[in-house]
Amino acid sequence: MATLQGPSKSWQLKVYPIFTVLGWVLIGLSLIIGIFVLTPTAISYWAGNAKAARDAAEVGSALLGQLSTLAATPRWLEPLTFLGVASFMMGIALEFSAIPNMLKNRGQVLSICFPQIVQNPAE
Amino acid sequence: MAKVQIPDEKASFPFSMIEGMMPLYPLIAVMGWGFVLVSLLIGIFGLSPAVTTFFSDAKAVREAAAAGSAIVNANVTAHVLESWVPQFKFLGLGLGLLAIIMALGVIAKRLRGMGWVITGHIREDLRPKMPSIPRRVRYFQLSTLMGLMILIAALIIGIVLAVTVVPDYWSHSIANELNPAQPGSALLQQLETVSSFAKWLNPLRVTGMAFLFTAITIALTVIIGTLRNQAELLIGFYNRATSG
Numbered sequence: 001m002a003t004l005q006g007p008s009k010s011w012q013l014k015v016y017p018i019f020t021v022l023g024w025v026l027i028g029l030s031l032i033i034g035i036f037v038l039t040p041t042a043i044s045y046w047a048g049n050a051k052a053a054r055d056a057a058e059v060g061s062a063l064l065g066q067l068s069t070l071a072a073t074p075r076w077l078e079p080l081t082f083l084g085v086a087s088f089m090m091g092i093a094l095e096f097s098a099i100p101n102m103l104k105n106r107g108q109v110l111s112i113c114f115p116q117i118v119q120n121p122a123e
Numbered sequence: 124m125a126k127v128q129i130p131d132e133k134a135s136f137p138f139s140m141i142e143g144m145m146p147l148y149p150l151i152a153v154m155g156w157g158f159v160l161v162s163l164l165i166g167i168f169g170l171s172p173a174v175t176t177f178f179s180d181a182k183a184v185r186e187a188a189a190a191g192s193a194i195v196n197a198n199v200t201a202h203v204l205e206s207w208v209p210q211f212k213f214l215g216l217g218l219g220l221l222a223i224i225m226a227l228g229v230i231a232k233r234l235r236g237m238g239w240v241i242t243g244h245i246r247e248d249l250r251p252k253m254p255s256i257p258r259r260v261r262y263f264q265l266s267t268l269m270g271l272m273i274l275i276a277a278l279i280i281g282i283v284l285a286v287t288v289v290p291d292y293w294s295h296s297i298a299n300e301l302n303p304a305q306p307g308s309a310l311l312q313q314l315e316t317v318s319s320f321a322k323w324l325n326p327l328r329v330t331g332m333a334f335l336f337t338a339i340t341i342a343l344t345v346i347i348g349t350l351r352n353q354a355e356l357l358i359g360f361y362n363r364a365t366s367g
Contacts, residue, residue, distance in 0.1 A: 004358040007351055020340050027333045031326040038322035047315030051302045081329050088336035095343040102350040110241075113357045116364040120246040122127075 004112060007105040012094040019091035026084030030077050038073060041066050127243030129236050132256060141264045145228045152222035158215025165208050173200040186298035199293045202317070203285045210274075210281035213328045217274040220335040224267050227342035231260070234349045242356070249364050251356035257348060263341035270334030277328040280320070288316045 045054070045066040057063035134142050144151070176197035177185060188194035235256070242250050292313040295301050304310035 004361055006354045006358055013347065016340070020337065023336065024333060027326070027329055031323075031330050034323045034326040039319045042319035042322050043315050046318040047311050048306055050305050050311070081326060085329065085332065085336070088333065088340070092336065092339050092343065095340065095347065098347060099343075099350070102347060102354075106350055106354050109354045109357045109361075113361045116361055117241070117245055120249050120364055122244055122246055122250070 004109055005105075006109075007102045010098045010101060012098040016091040016094040019087045019094065023084045023087035023091065026080055026087060030081040030084065033073065033077055038070065038077075041069050045070060127240045129239045129243075132235075137268065138261060138264050141267065142228070142232075145225045145232070148222040148225035148229065151218055151225060155215045155218030155220075155222060158218060159212055162208050162212035162215065165204060170201060170204045170208070173197045173204070177201060183298075186302070187296065189296050190294055190300070195294060195296065198297075199290050202289050202293045206289045206320070207278065207281035207285040210278040210324070210328060213332070214274045214278050217271060217331060217335055220332065220339065221267060221271060224263065224335065224338045224342055227339065227346060228260075228263075231342065231345045231349060234346065234353070238349070238353050238356070241353075245360060249360055251360050253356075254352055257345055259341050259345050259348070263338045263345065266334045266338035266341060270331045270338060273331030273334065274328055277324055277331065280324060284316070284320055288313050292317050 045063065049063060054063060054067070057067070133139060174197070177194055180188075180194060185194055185198075238253060242253055245251070292301075292310065295310070301310060301314075304314070
């Protein structure tokens with residue numbers, strides 16, 4: 001009599017949730033920074049000051065600080081967001097990579113069970 | 124050989140709507156691709172010529188151009204397009220992801236159908252009991268709906284901005300009207316919206332994509348779970364059939 005075993009839990013299925021959670025953390029972080037840091041800074045910088053005041057901002061002034069935040073933050077925030085997207089894709093790829101082994105196991109199980117199904121047919 | 128009757132497992136609304144859409148995934152994929160293609164065409168034939176027209180003259184001339192002039196109109200066109208086309212493009216990408224989710228849903232459904240067929244051919248006293256539809260199916264469907272709604276909302280916001288505040292603000296002379304605007308003026312209030320919406324709208328649409336990616340992840344766990352369950356059910360049947 002053949003001994004049948006179900007599919008073993010592959011390492012990919014243990015690791016993929018880490019990437020999915022990481023994807024949410026990175027994208028959530030970029031949303032939070034966008035809503036609570038960049039948007040208020042942009043509103044304060046653009047709406048609260050005339051162009052002449054913005055252009056005349058001195059070194060060390062709050063206005064120049066705001067401009068620096070508005071110009072520099074997106075430079076790293078956007079790659080961070082895309083790292084989040086890449087993390088999701090990594091998780092998905094890991095899940096996909098676990099499927100071929102499961103299909104192989106399923107085929108083996110079915111081929112062994114098939115004679116028993118034929119011998120015990122439904123009425 | 125007996126023909127196996129696969130039970131019709133109807134879902135309740137709104138899941139029934141999603142399940143009804145699932146076989147349409149090739150059409151949804153083509154539609155998503157079409158959206159991104161349209162964005163490219165708008166870039167080539169709308170945005171690019173507008174920006175070229177705007178930069179066709181010296182800075183002093185561009186900024187002094189009066190409202191209604193070709194340069195100001197080109198500037199308006201460029202900013203209007205930039206406020207809704209990126210949202211449209213992301214909706215196209217979202218539709219591509221939706222097509223993948225729908226295809227995975229169809230695969231999971233077919234796998235379940237296959238399970239019914241195999242167990243249907245087994246003698247009743249040895250027949251394994253089919254497990255109920257996993258709860259995760261509803262989670263991936265909900266995540267899909269959420270992602271799609273966020274992307275549609277982002278597009279609607281983009282369109283609203285494109286027909287209201289964006290053309291209102293940019294259809295002025297830069298040097299004579301926009302630059303001298305003082306704090307508290309209507310123009311600076313419009314500038315507040317025009318300069319800040321992308322700061323929250325861009326991450327919001329990526330959050331919509333995140334929901335769609337999550338839906339793909341969960342849909343895959345449904346397929347993996349179904350394959351595992353079916354192998355285990357068959358093993359259980361084999362052990363019962365051979366022990367007797």
